[in-house]
Amino acid sequence: MDYKIKDVKMKDEFKICPSCGYKDGFHSMFKKESGITKWLFICPSCHEVFNIGFTV
Numbered sequence: 001m002d003y004k005i006k007d008v009k010m011k012d013e014f015k016i017c018p019s020c021g022y023k024d025g026f027h028s029m030f031k032k033e034s035g036i037t038k039w040l041f042i043c044p045s046c047h048e049v050f051n052i053g054f055t056v
């Protein structure tokens, strides 16, 4: 599946989708990139993938 990862700066919380306004949080996914595992968030409503800079 092809998808775009959007980089987002987290403020006090990351709960509302910046793309569609969905308010109830995100699904998680993990992606390995050159030895680093990124923790990404998927909006359950519009399915955009967000990176707020978390790694595992």
Ligand SMILES: [Zn+2]
Pocket: 017, 018, 019, 020, 021, 022, 043, 044, 045, 046, 047, 048
């Ligand atoms: Zn959304």
